Amino acid sequence: MPVYRAPQDDVLFLIRDVLEWDRLGHLPRFRDAPLDVAGAVLGEAGRIATEVLLPLNQSGDREGCRRAEDGSVTAPKGFREAYATYRDGGWAGLAADPAFGGQGLPQVLWTATSEFMASANVAFSLYPVLSTGAVEAIAAHGTPEQKAVYLPKLVEGRWTGTMNLTEPHCGTDLGLLRTKAVPAGDGSYRISGQKIFISAGEHDLSDNIVHLVLARIEGAPAGVKGISMFVVPKFLPDASGEPGARNALSCGALERKMGIHGNATCVMNYDGATGWLIGEADKGLRAMFTMMNGARLCVGLQGLAIGEIAYQNAAAYARERLQGRALSGAKAPEKPADPIIVHPDVRRMLMTIRAFNEAGRALSLLTALKVDLAHVGEDAAERQAAEDWVGLLTPVVKGVLTDRGFENAVTAQQVFGGHGYIEEWGVEQFVRDARIAQIYEGTNGVQALDLVGRKLALNGGRAVQAFFAEVGAFCEANRQSDALNPTTKALKKGLNDLQQATLWLMGNAVAKPDNAGAAASDYMHLFGLVAFGYMWGRMIKAATERLAADEAGDRAFLDTKLATGRFFMERLLPETGLRLARISAGADSTMALAAEAF
Structure with missing residues (x-):
């Protein structure tokens, strides 16, 4: 069975030394989460991930979910008990509003604990994580009555949530959706249509499932301007707010899919189901994006999480697997061969995964902190700046961390060689x-287009200019330091490449939009490299300062951190030049072939 140890030490280093946790203690959400409390939360989350969720990962993958003839779905063996542990531990409401039964702790802590659980069992983690998005959407757009009925039970974890967007004929282009809503005359609507690819759409883990469904009210405008969002529960709440009569909806089928077999990915049929409008009529996308933006950050976290468990298993295998001798001479002469960890190419693969993982974790936690500050920052300027960061970095976190997460999993598989291709070791x-x-929550190509086509120009480019200024200021403030000069020099080069790419797009994308489309993916990854480089700069600075303070207990951890950061700066960050060259080449060669030529 694969191994996993939650990276608690790394998270504590990040929140204590990079995010400067102690400076946040006066703010709401942080008052009840001093460092010792945060450490206890992380420790318990790590324990549940390792002891409860990890043992179910391979078995859940092999068994999958089962659908009965009546449309009910049973999750893999052990999932129901594991979910009860998750629910009873209060994890569903860790960062939720205390007004609805939540603990009101920082989003940063929820993000870190969610990484641990997704590493251990990503299929399981999808059941509760979608509820978080449902809570956010109903809290932001629901009526007081809807909040009172749904939020306490979602926050408690007794009920779970879903999001229903995709239909067989439309995914990204939601303006094509056909699901319809007919007013029932009593304030409710009758929802009819089919949705596909609905994660956790039907299961036996919770007492009720709260579906948030996009549909078009009869007579509404065509396209995205006529879309509304509805809350459509599996069981209609009775007068006391408990699950009552079964609604007219069902799981028509379970998708047969490549992975995440332990999660029920459903075809959902709505046959005149009773639903209630969330927010304004014809403004459903506004409400849904409240949910989706948070979901995109969570999906980015999944990429990081799988990259982390893949790394841990590849590193353990490389320390034990004997093959060949080191190029510089035998390192284990008493054995018939050296462990493959001695080989530079194996180390290259492991260092690449590790360097991206640690930077991705830092970026995820900083972005989660910005989510917190957007709500509880000391003044309007701080809240606005935090909101700008989250809006700008969401497509980067989602797109880059999931692309890198998949690449990291494949690279870890390569470390295992042939053993990585068979089921026994779990890396496949x-x-x-x-x-x-x-793919889900908006494909990464869509994330890149969102970044280039919308986020860069938003509010006159305020967010991206603030990002450039923040990274540039870090480089300037630390370039005189002997310890940090190599880091700031490399980071400044990457920032210059990103700024040149941005200027190129400004000058070449308006008159020829295909230039933006052809450049978008490379631009997103260029942005991600600079964001990762910035996080490595902050980590290297924090590690250097702790070493200077002679905190001997941390020395091995800090030395490892510095070595990994140096690898990123020397071997990975220079990729910004390649990305800039591709962007500057324009779209001509990309668009040259006629459609028939493909």
């Missing part, structure tokens, strides 16, 4: 499970 499951994260 990481590859299969990682692949979906590049």
Whole structure:
């Protein structure tokens, strides 16, 4: 069975030394989460991930979900009990509003614990994570009555949530959707249509499932301007708010899919189901994006999570697998061969995975902190700046972390050689499970187009200019330091490449939009490399300062951190130049062939 140890030490280093946790203690959400409390939360989350969820990962993958003739779905053996442990531990409401029964702790902590659980069992983690998005959407757009009925039970974890967007004929282009809503005359609507690819659409883990469904009210405008969002529960709440009569909806089929077999990915049929409007009529996308933006950050986290467990298993295998001798001479002369960890190419693969994982974790936690500050920042300017960061970086976190997460899983598989291709070691499951994260919640090509086509120009480019200024200021403030000069020099080069790419797009994309489309993916990854480089700069600075303070207990951890950061700066960050060259080449060669030529 694969191994996993939650990276608690790395998270504590990040929140204590990079995010400077102690400076946040006066803010709401953080007052009740001093470092010792945060450490206890992380420790318990790591224990549940390792002891409860990890043992179900391979068995859940092999068994999958089962659908009965009546449309009911049973999750794999052990999932129901594991979910009860998750629910009873209060994990569903860790960062939720105390007004609805949540613990009100920082989003940063929820993000870190969610990584641990997704690493251990990403299929299981999808059941509760969608509820978080449902809570956010109903809290932001629901009526007081809807909040009172749904939020306490979703926050408690007794009920779970889903999001229903995709239909057989439309995914990204939601303006094509056909699901319809007919007013029933009593304030409710009758929802009819079919949705596909609905994660956790039907299961036996919770007492009720709250579906948030996009549909078009009869007579509404065509296209995206006529879409509304509805809450459509599996069981209609009775007068006391408990599950009552069964609604007219069902799981028509379970999707047969490449990975995440332990999660029920459903075809959902709505046959005049009773639903209630969430928010304004014809403004459903606004409400759904409240849910989707958070979901995209969670999906990015899944890429990181699978990359982490893949790395841990590849590193353990490389320390034990004997093959060949080191190029510099035998390192284990008493054995018939050296462990493959001695070979530079194996180390290259492991260092690449590790360097991206640690930077991705830092970026995820900083972005989660910005989510917190957007709500509880000290003044309007701080809240606005935090909101700008989250909006700008969401497509980067989702797109880059999931692309890199899949690449990291494949690279870890390569470390195993032939053993990585068979089921016994479990690494082939990481590859299969990682692949979906590049696709759902908006494919990564769509994320790149969102970044280039919308986020860069938003509010006159305020967010991207603030990002450039923040990274540039870090480089300037630390370039005189002997310890940090190599880091700031490499980071400044990457930032210059990103700024040149941005200027190229400004000058070449308006008159010829295909230039933006052809450049988008490379631009997103260029942006991601600079964001990762910035996080490595902050980590290297924090590690250097702790070493200077002679905190001997941390020395091995900090030395490892510095070595990994140096690898990123020397071997991975220079990829910004390649990305810039591709962007600057324009779209002509990309668009040259006629459609028939493909």
